[in-house]
Each structure stands twice: as structure tokens, then as C-alpha cells.
Amino acid sequence: MAAIIPLPQAARLAQDAPLDRLVQLVAADMAAVNQTIVQRMESRVTLIPKLAGHIIAAGGKRLRPLLTLAAASLCGYQGQRHRKLAACVEFIHTATLIHDDVVDASDLRRGSPSANALFGNEASVLVGDFLFSRAFELMVEDGSIDVLRVLSRASAVIAEGEVLQLSTTHDSTTSEQAYLEVVRAKTAELFAAACRIGAIVAGRPASEEEALRTFGLNLGIAFQIVDDVLDYSAEQARLGKTVGDDFREGKMTLPVILAIHRGSEAERAFWKRVMDDSAMREGDLSHAQDLMRRHHTLRDAMDRARHYGAIAKDALGLFSDNPVKQAFLDIVDFTIAREF
């Protein structure tokens, strides 16, 4: 499992290449998206661009808008509508990130202080609302009711997924199925919508829209599983990133769920104490990581991620071979092999 075994520098660079290729293929579009993002988070209320800018400038991979741009390109789209819609997707994602940090009371986001830590929960709730509304304004400017349908539905499902996650948090009896339902709703649905929009603006037939939806949904599930594995990975620690955030928050992710399913009575009592009762002690995280190693749960969670990645790749079968399609296929590998 690449993600937890230290790699030599060259291997890590090669591993990032697929995303770079995709970024290069849509570079002009992405520059326009970034410009739209900066312009449209403006407000005479200066705290709004300040707070939103903090999150958006922090970077991240811009994976979701990239998917919209690339999907449109894969569908042969020649216009510019996809740029504004890609910005919408990023706004929706950013709004949910900001609200998530409030919900989780997180102090850090991508290694920098989170918006709520810097600006307070109050402003974070409201600026999230603003970005969300702004996303809908951008969609309305585009004018496609089909796009509006896809993204308003996705937004409602994301919120449902987040609430569902709340109810599984600190519940060590959470099933793998319940976990998958959370992941699908809170993460994969927006990946699916981001991809679908590319086919919609290009006016492609339903079969291509559906193929891209399938691709995005399964890529999104793989992405989230890998994220959840990385939260326990030794490699993360080596890169100076925090490890165990999910553990401290009592989040029931796949590596934990598998460890509970496979554990002895004594081990389950341990998981119950740390997850349900939040009764953490010094050394609990390393013990949890030991149990995961013993039951190979990180490795097997990565196998599950590869399964969804395979579905995503197969969904692209109906598109003819070209550099964008190849980059799309590579992005699945990148998602699974990434270290951040």
C-alpha cells in the first residue's frame, strides 16, 4: 500500500503526474475558474472575501472544478459555460468545508488555522451560507435548469450525509453499509454532480451523462475511503501532517469499522471506550493503529477503494481514447495512490 510506505522523492513526483497532466490539459479554463472564484466571492462586506479567501487561497487540489472542466472537455464541449459552473462546484465545496469545520470544531484545515479558529464560528456559518447562495446565483446566471436540478439535489444530499455522519459519530456499532451511505452522500454525490455537469453543458446524450455520473460517484467514494485511511497513515505523520483527527473526533471510518468487526471482545471494549465515550488516554491512538495493523484494516480499506476506482474507470468505456480520457483514468490511480 503506497500510501503508508515512505516513497523516494522521484516516485512521489511520478505519482503526482496524472493530476498535473489533467491540470495542464485544462489550464486556460482553470485560470478562468480561479478568476471567477476571486471575483464572485467579493462583497462590500469585507469579512466575506477575507474569510472565504482564506479557505480558497489555502488551495487544496481544486479537484471538483477540475472534474467539471475535464468532463466537459471529454464531451467535446467548446464553449465557456463550464468555467462558471466549475466555480459553482468549488463554492459549494468550500461552503461545506467551512461548515464542516464549525461542526467538527476543527482548529486546522489543510495544515493552516481553520476559518472558524481565525474568524469565529458565527462568521464561518454565515460566510458558508453566502458562498452557497452565491453558487446558486452563478448557476442561475448560466440558466440551465438541468444543472440547477443536479446541483440543488447534490447540495441537499450532502447536508443529509453530514447529518447522517453526526448520528454515526461516537457510535462504534456503525456498519460498513452505514459508513458507505455517509461517504456517498457527503462526498461522492458532489464528485458525481461535478462530472455530470460537463456532459450537460456539452448537450451530450443521457448515456454519457450517466457514465460521467458513475465515474464521479465511484471516484468520490474511493477518494473518501483513501482520505479516511490517510488519517491513520504513518506516511502522513512523516510529511508533518496531523494524524488521528478522525480518531479524536470519534468518527466511524472504514479502518475503525473493520478493526471492530475483526477484533476480539477485549478489542471491542477498547474501541467502545475510545469511540463512544470519548474517554481518550495517552497511547490510545498508537494502540488503535496497532490494532489496524494487526487486522490489516488500512490495507483492506485501500482494497475497497480500488474496487470503486475500478468501477469508475470502467464507466469511461464508452468514450473513445484521447489524452483527456487517459488523464481521467490516471486521476483514479492518483486518488488511490496519493499521500495528501
Added chain:
Amino acid sequence: MAAIIPLPQAARLAQDAPLDRLVQLVAADMAAVNQTIVQRMESRVTLIPKLAGHIIAAGGKRLRPLLTLAAASLCGYQGQRHRKLAACVEFIHTATLIHDDVVDASDLRRGSPSANALFGNEASVLVGDFLFSRAFELMVEDGSIDVLRVLSRASAVIAEGEVLQLSTTHDSTTSEQAYLEVVRAKTAELFAAACRIGAIVAGRPASEEEALRTFGLNLGIAFQIVDDVLDYSAEQARLGKTVGDDFREGKMTLPVILAIHRGSEAERAFWKRVMDDSAMREGDLSHAQDLMRRHHTLRDAMDRARHYGAIAKDALGLFSDNPVKQAFLDIVDFTIAREF
């Protein structure tokens, strides 16, 4: 000033009559709206209808959806689209209420425990997001890009207004103009949108849409000023409602702003201490109320409210006389004379 002088029971009943008349005129529509609200806040994630239902069942006056229904009726609309859109308006309003309570860390909402007090801030943030997304889903089902434009814009302006309010909170130098800008954005814009939608579904000319927008905007400003006055009114206390919530939260509302503008140096030092520094002591609220009485700021704030009420009424000049128009005019008087 009616709002702070105890009224005999009969007078109070007569005072409620205008709203009742309007409610009766659109009773069948309102029943359908309530049904839509209950149906569409459903989710397989049971915490969502539980939390949303708590707020929606708590009642309130359903003033905003009532405005949409009545505006459509005033425009001679015969269809049913306004019912779903009125539910959208109430969802957007409810979402902002839920988020407001998180932002203000309120324990009470309309005399009952607030959603955040009962279900936690986490769930409140997310269920607010859900209702907001659901509102957009309902609009998309309706399919009018004009309605979507009006409500997505209103939603962004509301969020801006709330952030603006945050920056004026605990700032005793806030101007009346800044206050008005907050009120317009956080409250009046949704009243305006609720009314406009009535003209849009009825397919009426721009002049009528604009008249209803003007009506709603100014009614909304009057409504919020009265709300802010009621927070300090003796009558509220007599009715068993809490008084001084805004004071304790350091909110810069019109009664306070006028008292500061009209106060002596010593009085301003008092306001600075209680509003800016949140350094409240026993007796500060009564002292604040004394200062408001001395400078007639509640009375004069009500005069300001009447000014906006008058603009609202005049805006209806181009509609011919009929019971709905009369009820619309009466609602302005109700808004200003109300005690709750």
C-alpha cells in the same frame, strides 16, 4: 406608542384582525403550503425532520409565505405554483433562523428552546443547510429561472446582511445608516422577494412586480424596526416574553443607536461599556431602558417604522381596490401595532 402601552384585551384582538383577514383570504393555499412544508422536510435521516419540525411547528406567523400567497392573489393568479414557492420562502427563512440561533448562541426561539439548545450546534448548522438546499430543489421543480434569480440573490444578500450585522455587534459607533443596511439585507430583502414572486408566477408586468418589491422591502424594514423596539418594550415583559436579548448580545439596534446619538458624554460611556465591552452589571438593562425613555428613542424608532410602512402602502396604489389589497394595507398597520 401602542407597542409599549398595555392594551385591553379587546383592543389586542382587534389589532390581530388584519392578519386574520389575510390568513382567511388565502386559507386553502396556506393549508397546502403547510402540507408541502411537512412533506418536503422529510428525510430518511430522521434527525432532519425532527429538528426542522421543531422550528416549523413552533409556528411563528408564517408571514413570508403569506405574502407570497397574497401577492399572487392580488395579481389575479389562478394556478397553484405559488404554493410550492411560498414553502420555499419559508424554508429559506427557517434555515436562516436556525443558523441565526447558532450564531447568537440563543437558548430560546419564540419562547421554546432553540434548535441548537435541543439538538446541538452541529446538527443545526447542517439542517439549516439541508433546508436551504431543499428550498432550491423546490424552486427547480417549479422551473422558473426568474424566481430562482430573485431567491438566490435574496439568499446571498441575507447572508451578507448577517455578516454585516456581526461586524456592527458590540460597536457602539454604528450609524443609523449602517443599521438600516443590515435590516434591509437580513430581513427586508426576503419580504421583497416573497412579494415579487407573487407577481412573477402571475406573469404580471414589471411595474406590478416592482410595486410588490417596494411594498415588501419597506414592510420588511418596518417589521424589523418594530421587532427591535419590542425587544425593549414593557409590554413584552408583561406578556411573559424575554426582554433585552439584543442588549445582552450587544446588537446595535435603532433604539440604542438613537439613545447614543442623543446622549451625554456620560451616557455614551455607559453605552460603550455595556455594548462594546459586554461588561454587563445588574441593573444595566433598566438603566438602558430609562435612557431610551428619556430620549424617546422607542417612540421615535416607531415613527421611523411608520415612515417605511407609509412607503409600503403607497406602493400598492396601482392595484385596484379589493379585499386582498385591503388586507395587504392592513398588514402594514398590524406589523407596526403588533405586540409579538
